[in-house]
Amino acid sequence: MAGQVATGSRSGLRSALPLLLPAYLWLTVAIFLPLSAMVFFSFMTELPLSGKAWSFTLDNYATFFAQGLYWTLLLASLRLGLEVTLWCVVIGYPAAYVLAKVFRGRSREAIFLLVILPFWSNGLVRIFSWAMVLREGGILDTALNAVLPFKINIDLMYSYPAVIIGLVHSYVPYMVLTCYLTLQAIDDSLIEAGRSLGASRLQMLKRVIIPLSMPGLVAGAALIFVPVVGSFMEPRILGGRTGTFYGTVIEDQFVAVFNWPLGAALSFILLAVVLVILALASPVLKRAA
Amino acid sequence: MAGVQVSNLSRSFGAHKALDDVSIDFADGGFYALLGPSGSGKTTLLRQIAGFDFPDSGRIAIGGESVERVPVEKRRIGMVFQNYALFPNMSVGDNVAFGLSVRGEAKATIANEVQRALDLVQLGKLGGRRPHQLSGGQRQRVALARAIVTKPRVLLLDEPLGALDKALRVDMQIELKRIQREIGITTIFVTHDQEEALTMSDRIGILRDGRLVQEGPPEEIYDRPKSEFAATFLGDANIFRGETTGTGIRLPDGTAIAAGAGAALAAGAKASCAVRPERIRIATDSGTSDPNANMLRGQVSKRIFAGNNSTYFVDRGGQTLKVIVQNTGIERLAEGQKVVLRWSPESTVLIAGS
Numbered sequence: 001m002a003g004q005v006a007t008g009s010r011s012g013l014r015s016a017l018p019l020l021l022p023a024y025l026w027l028t029v030a031i032f033l034p035l036s037a038m039v040f041f042s043f044m045t046e047l048p049l050s051g052k053a054w055s056f057t058l059d060n061y062a063t064f065f066a067q068g069l070y071w072t073l074l075l076a077s078l079r080l081g082l083e084v085t086l087w088c089v090v091i092g093y094p095a096a097y098v099l100a101k102v103f104r105g106r107s108r109e110a111i112f113l114l115v116i117l118p119f120w121s122n123g124l125v126r127i128f129s130w131a132m133v134l135r136e137g138g139i140l141d142t143a144l145n146a147v148l149p150f151k152i153n154i155d156l157m158y159s160y161p162a163v164i165i166g167l168v169h170s171y172v173p174y175m176v177l178t179c180y181l182t183l184q185a186i187d188d189s190l191i192e193a194g195r196s197l198g199a200s201r202l203q204m205l206k207r208v209i210i211p212l213s214m215p216g217l218v219a220g221a222a223l224i225f226v227p228v229v230g231s232f233m234e235p236r237i238l239g240g241r242t243g244t245f246y247g248t249v250i251e252d253q254f255v256a257v258f259n260w261p262l263g264a265a266l267s268f269i270l271l272a273v274v275l276v277i278l279a280l281a282s283p284v285l286k287r288a289a
Numbered sequence: 290m291a292g293v294q295v296s297n298l299s300r301s302f303g304a305h306k307a308l309d310d311v312s313i314d315f316a317d318g319g320f321y322a323l324l325g326p327s328g329s330g331k332t333t334l335l336r337q338i339a340g341f342d343f344p345d346s347g348r349i350a351i352g353g354e355s356v357e358r359v360p361v362e363k364r365r366i367g368m369v370f371q372n373y374a375l376f377p378n379m380s381v382g383d384n385v386a387f388g389l390s391v392r393g394e395a396k397a398t399i400a401n402e403v404q405r406a407l408d409l410v411q412l413g414k415l416g417g418r419r420p421h422q423l424s425g426g427q428r429q430r431v432a433l434a435r436a437i438v439t440k441p442r443v444l445l446l447d448e449p450l451g452a453l454d455k456a457l458r459v460d461m462q463i464e465l466k467r468i469q470r471e472i473g474i475t476t477i478f479v480t481h482d483q484e485e486a487l488t489m490s491d492r493i494g495i496l497r498d499g500r501l502v503q504e505g506p507p508e509e510i511y512d513r514p515k516s517e518f519a520a521t522f523l524g525d526a527n528i529f530r531g532e533t534t535g536t537g538i539r540l541p542d543g544t545a546i547a548a549g550a551g552a553a554l555a556a557g558a559k560a561s562c563a564v565r566p567e568r569i570r571i572a573t574d575s576g577t578s579d580p581n582a583n584m585l586r587g588q589v590s591k592r593i594f595a596g597n598n599s600t601y602f603v604d605r606g607g608q609t610l611k612v613i614v615q616n617t618g619i620e621r622l623a624e625g626q627k628v629v630l631r632w633s634p635e636s637t638v639l640i641a642g643s
Contacts, residue, residue, distance in 0.1 A: 187372065187374065189370045189371075189372055189374040190374050190376060192341055192361070192368075192370070192374070193368065193370060193374035193375075193376075193435075194376075194387070194391075195341075195360075195361045195362045196339060196361050196362070196366060196367070196368040196436075197362075197367075197387050197388035197391065197435070197436075197439060198362050198363075198365070198388055198391055198392055198439065199362060199387070199388075199391040200362065200391070203391045207376075207387075207391075208376055208378065211378040212376075212377070212378055
C-alpha cells in the first residue's frame, strides 16, 4: 500500500513537472535574477554600467544607519502602512460581510463587480483623478460648497490625508476579496446556532465570525501592508512635499540621483524589516486565526 | 419547559405556499415528529417555531406566550442542526458553554453546567477536544449538549440523524429518546425517515405541500391512515380503488372488499381501501377459514428474500400486491405459483377518494 502511494506520487511529480516548469522558469528569470543583481549592486561603490572603477563596500548599508533621516522615513512609512491597513480593515471588512452574508445571486455579482472595477483602470489614472477631487477648487471642494450654506475650503491636496485616501482606495479591494472568501466559507447554520443560543449579533461577530475570518484579515493585511510601506507613486503625486517617504527616497536613488547601489541597499533593509515584522507577527496572528 | 401551540400558520415564499394554515398542539414534555417528503414544509414549520423566520399569518405560542414576532435569540429554544453547526474555532467545552457565557453566567456555574451536560450525553472526558477531532456521532452529542445546557423551553431537531450511518443512527435514536425522557423537555423532531418517526415519537404530524395531512400517535396513523398519502408515506400499503358500498368498496371488476375501519362514507362515492402488506396471509389453497375474510386470487410474480421475512409480489388482474411473510418455517412459494390472499376486514381501512 505504502509502495503504491510512493510510486503514485513519483509518477505524479513526473507528470506535474511540465506544468510547474513554465511558472518556476519565469519566476527565476523575472524575479530571482534581477533580485540577485540588486543584492550584488548594493555592495558596490559605483554602478558597473557607468564605466567608472568600482569595488565592493558595506558603505551603502552604513549610510542607512549613519543618517537618522532614513530611520525617520522608514518609521513614517511603517506608520503609513499600518494606518492604510487599518482603514482598509475598517472599510473593507463590513463590505465583505455584506457581500458574503446579505446579498445573494445577481445583486451580489453586481456589487462584487463594483469592488473589482478599480483593478481594471490604470493606477496612475486613479491617482490623478484623486488629485482632481482633492485639490482646492476641485470636485470635493465645489460639491461641498454647493450643498453647504457657509463657505469652506477643502484643500486636501499635498497632505498626509490625501496620501492615505489614495492608498486606501488602491488597496481596499484586496481586503474585501480576502475577507469575502473566508466569510463566505462560514456556514450560515453557525450563525443561526449562535442566535438560537441567545447570542446578540455583536456577540456573534466577536466570538464566532471575526475569529473564523481571521485568516482572510491576516492575508489582506499582509497583501496591503507590504506594498504600502514601499509605495512611492501615491505619496509623490498626492503628498507633494509632505509625501516624502522611504519608498520615494528609494525611487529617487534609482531615477533621479542614479545612486543604484544606495537604492538597492535601502530596498534590502526595507525587505529585511518587513520580513522581521511579519515573522514577529505570525505567531500572534496564527493564534488568533 | 412548555408546550407549543401553532394555530393557522401560513408562510409563502413568492408564489410558493411553504406552510398553508397549519395548526398543531405540541404537548408539554412530548416527543413530536414532523414527517414529510422534501418540500413538504416541515423544516419551514420548525424554523417558524425557532424564530428564524416569521409567519405571514397565524399564531405561535410557547408556554402560552405569543412568540410569532419574537426573534430567535429571545425565544429560549434549543436547536440541533442537521450538520451540527459546532463552532470550529472553539473546544467542545466552549461550544457547550457558549449559550451560558453569552448570557453572562458566572464562570463556576458555567463549568458545572457544561460538565453535567457533557456527562448526560456521555462525553464527559472530551471537553478539551476540538469538533474536528470527533466522530459524527460524538459531534451529534455535543450539538445536543449545547442545545440543552441553557435549559430551553423547547428542543428543536432538524433531521439530526440524517448524516449518520444506519447502525449509529439506531444507537442515537435510543440515546436521544433516553435523554429526552431524562430531562422531560418538549421536543419537536423533523425527519423524512418514517422508521425514525415511528420508533421515537409520541405523536407524528405528516406534512405534504405545506399542509398537515394527519396528526396523532404513531399506532393510530399506521392503523388508521386518513389518506392514501398517509397510508403509503408512513409504512407500506396496498391500495384498492373503487366505489363504496358503505362497509367497504367494490372494485371495478365487481370484487367486494370489506373494511372494518376508517371513514364513514355514503354508498356509491369514490373511495380506496388500504391494507398493510404484513396483514395479508398468503396460501396455495382456498382452505376453510374465516368466511368474513377478504379473499383474492393471484399469481406470485416475484419474491424478495430478506432473511427473517420474504416479500411476495402477487399479480392480480392488472394490479401488483405486496405481501410480507415472516419466515417462521422453511417452506417458500415459488415465482409463478397460483396463490390465495386473505386478510381480515379489521386490517382494512376505508379512505375517502381524492
